[in-house]
Amino acid sequence: MAYRVDLSKLRSKLLLPAELKRDKFVRRGVFFWTRNPELPYRVWATIATEFETILYPKTEEEAQKMLFDVTRSFELPASKLGKGQHTLEAKVHAKWGKHIFTERGEATAKTPGIKIRIE
Structure with a gap:
């Protein structure tokens, strides 16, 4: 299984989320x-x-x-976000290959937004 986690900062509804960190790993x-x-x-x-x-x-x-x-922790310096209130979310993608007992496939999930305040 290949996993990819994208940690993003949500902005206004008109703008796409800004990617803060990406992590890929395999089990x-x-x-x-x-x-x-x-x-x-x-x-x-x-x-x-x-x-x-x-x-x-x-x-x-x-x-x-x-x-x-799978449990993953991310550490970000406050300077990367800046002062103020921010909303963060993570998107997780998982892929697996074809095998005798399963077909190739993938799944995606998204966490609810987490609000943080930096002063």
Whole structure:
């Protein structure tokens, strides 16, 4: 799965939002077959994060959480926004490729606006 997050500053309804920050990252899920009779499942998954960490989920629910539940924090200097009241929002795009059990696709979501005040 490839993710892209765009953090934007909302302006008047006539103007497009001003992009403040963009972040791209990937989470890879790899499935493999085992013939080991001591293991409870035949198909196993490994999840690779953008930090080169390999995760080994024990259940299907845990694999879904590791692959799809993503939390990101953004830090912006106040000087980048300037004084006054600002409204920020984030748009998230996710894409995935074709596989034996799924077609290629993508999804998009947008956060509600967050109002902040800089003095």
